[in-house]
Amino acid sequence: xxxxxxxxxxxALVLALICSFFFVPHLSAQRRGVGNLREGPVxxxxxxxxxxxxxxxxxxxxxxxxxxxxxxQFLKVQNGYQASFQVLCVIYDRKGRQVTGDVISDTxxxxxxxxxxxxxxxxxxxxxxxxPAGEYKLRVWVExxxxxxxxxxxxxxxxxxxxxxxxxxxxxxxVDEIRPAEAEMDTLVKKDLLIVPSVNRKYSDLQPLLWxxxxxxxxxxxxxxxxSYEAVFEVADLSGEVVLAxxxxxxxxxxxxxxxxxxxITSLEEGEHLLRLRVRDPETGRTAQKETPFTVxxxxxxxxxxxxxxxxxQLRYIATEEEYRKLKRAEGEERKEVWLxxxxxxxxxxxxxQNEMKEEYYRRIEYANAHFxxxxxxxxxxxxxxxxxxxxxxxxxxxxxxxxxxxxxxxHYYSSSHTFYFVDENGYGDYRLVSWR
Numbered sequence: 001x002x003x004x005x006x007x008x009x010x011x012a013l014v015l016a017l018i019c020s021f022f023f024v025p026h027l028s029a030q031r032r033g034v035g036n037l038r039e040g041p042v043x044x045x046x047x048x049x050x051x052x053x054x055x056x057x058x059x060x061x062x063x064x065x066x067x068x069x070x071x072x073q074f075l076k077v078q079n080g081y082q083a084s085f086q087v088l089c090v091i092y093d094r095k096g097r098q099v100t101g102d103v104i105s106d107t108x109x110x111x112x113x114x115x116x117x118x119x120x121x122x123x124x125x126x127x128x129x130x131x132p133a134g135e136y137k138l139r140v141w142v143e144x145x146x147x148x149x150x151x152x153x154x155x156x157x158x159x160x161x162x163x164x165x166x167x168x169x170x171x172x173x174x175v176d177e178i179r180p181a182e183a184e185m186d187t188l189v190k191k192d193l194l195i196v197p198s199v200n201r202k203y204s205d206l207q208p209l210l211w212x213x214x215x216x217x218x219x220x221x222x223x224x225x226x227x228s229y230e231a232v233f234e235v236a237d238l239s240g241e242v243v244l245a246x247x248x249x250x251x252x253x254x255x256x257x258x259x260x261x262x263x264x265i266t267s268l269e270e271g272e273h274l275l276r277l278r279v280r281d282p283e284t285g286r287t288a289q290k291e292t293p294f295t296v297x298x299x300x301x302x303x304x305x306x307x308x309x310x311x312x313x314q315l316r317y318i319a320t321e322e323e324y325r326k327l328k329r330a331e332g333e334e335r336k337e338v339w340l341x342x343x344x345x346x347x348x349x350x351x352x353x354q355n356e357m358k359e360e361y362y363r364r365i366e367y368a369n370a371h372f373x374x375x376x377x378x379x380x381x382x383x384x385x386x387x388x389x390x391x392x393x394x395x396x397x398x399x400x401x402x403x404x405x406x407x408x409x410x411x412h413y414y415s416s417s418h419t420f421y422f423v424d425e426n427g428y429g430d431y432r433l434v435s436w437r
Contacts, residue, residue, distance in 0.1 A: 043068030043119050044151040045200040046140045049171040052162045052217050053130075054255045061129045061159050063089055064188070064197045065140055066122040071151060072108055073144050074116040081110040085144055089127045091157075092137045099136065102127050114352060119359065124196060126188050133161035167286040168217035172277055174198040174294055175211045178260050190215075191258040201294040205302035209262045210235075210294065216250070216257040216279060220286075227252045227283065233263060234276040243268060250279070268296045300362050304339050314365060314379060315342065317388055364388045374430040382433035386411065386420050407431075 044067045051060045065087060072083035085108070090101040108123040110116045127140075136159065141152030162168050177196035181189045188195045195213055203210060216229060228251050235244035244267065250259055263275075276291040303311040312319075312327040319327065323342060330338045347355040368384030369377050378384040387393075393411040400407045407424040409431055422431035 043070060043122070044142065044153060046138070046153045046155060047197065047199045047201070048138070048155070048157045049173045049197075050158075050160060051170045051215060052168060054217060054219055056130075057164065058130050059133065059159055059162055061131050061136075061157060062188075063127040063129070063138060063140065063157075064124075064199050065126065065142075066124045066197070066199045067142055067151065068119045069108060069110060069115060069121040069123070070117050070119045071142075072116075072123065074108075074110060079111075081113065081116050083108045083110075083116070083123075085123075085142055085150070086147075087125060087140065087142050089138065089140045091129060091131070092139070094135050094137075096137075099131070100129055102129070114354070118354070120354075124188070124199075126197070131159050133159050135159075162217065164217075164219045166220070167279065167281055167284075167288045169277065169279060169288045169290045170215040170217070172275060172290050172292040173213045174201050174275070174292065175213055175260075176207070178211055178213065193258070193260070198294075201292075203265060203294060203296050204299045205266060205306075206299050208264055208266045210265045210275065211260065211262045212275065212277075212292075213258075213260045214277065214290065216252075216259060216288075217255065218252065218257070218281070219255050220284075229257075230280045230282055231259075231261075232278045233261065234278075235263065235265070235268065236274045236276060237269070238272050238274075243273075265296065270296050270298055297366065300358065301336070301339075304336055308335055311339065317385060318346075318361070361388065364391070372431075374428060381430065383409075383411075383422055383431050386433065390416070390418065 045065065047064045049062045049064065051062060052058075053060055067085075067087075069083070072085055074081040074083045085106055087104045087106060088101070089103075091099045093099050104125055104127065106123060106125055110118075110121065115121050136157045137154065138157050139152065139154045142150045144150055173195065174197070175195050176198050177194075179194050181192050181194040188197065190213065193213075228249050231248045231250050233246045233248070234242050236242050244263060244265070246263060248261060250257065272293060272295055274291050274293055276289065278287060278289045280287045298306055300311070303314075312324070315327065316324060319342070326338055327335075327342065343355055343358045344350070346357045348357055349355075364387055365379045365384075368379045368381070368387050372378030372381045372384040372387070374381065379388060390413055394414045395412040397410040397412070399405070399409070402408075407427065409422045411420040411422070413419070419437050420433060421435040423434050424431045
């Protein structure tokens, strides 16, 4: 949006562009915390997985969702708290025409008040649709009791065609937990197993096992129940290099075989990875394979243990000089103690399990890495630094193609009366802070 067409505005902007060739201002690091502590984005994720129904011969698209307690409205009831909400899903074809949709009325329970504000407790659920092979667009949103959308998400989905003459696999479904199902549970159950999906596909040292679920479809011929498949599991980084591998023998359960397994991922580096599965029928030589992406992000404490230098550099924006020196000088076990004390001193709610300041700070680092990384990690960039310190702007003016000017952005924080000007000097998306007021 163009807010200020006055001549002084353009003079100030051109002056900022000229100054950008000579310096980038450095904001003070003498900060004790970050602004807008609770302004983080809604913790809502959706994912999809394709399965096949051998009896009907049709594919099934399952749409999974999870929404954090922190974004639901709870009411006090006997023995705890209860939130009632609806999840709505609409599916469109490639031309934007609505194909189908559904509504789920859901209820989430919390034992304590702290759990009602938690970003670690989630309501899970899923939709199931029978659709022909093709490309689709999904929109999923959550509504409270007043029927107003709380949060929404959109994504593309592809439904494959299944060749019944071949050995076939479902999608790989990444899960947080697999356990025996209870009859009264109305949730994702596969052959008496309760499946708690990951949905966001993010893992850390707090989750050392990468669990996954998949199904094998083998309809081509009658085979004895005692036969088996050979399976190879691999994890590759984005360069394609295999960094983790394992193999297993999987017993055939019939036309449809339900499978789950896990890999220990503590040796993986941070970043994007691919989980690959190859299944082979040793009797016929037929093979099938699938792959799915996931992300490894070490927890803040895990980062201290794995890469202490970067862990303390990430605190530079809010650490005092004295705190920074103590962090730099620490050795061995003292490093963990000094780091923990740093965050304990900033805990807005001492005595509770959560440190909201710490969680929000590292959430902002993760957001900066996801949105502002160009040459270096996003948290090191100028936009990342401002986002970490001030949070999400109230308004962003984006000017990617102005005649005679380099691409620039203006970030407005109305509540604190701050405005920041960023310029993309080289045209690669690496916006530098050139002026602020």
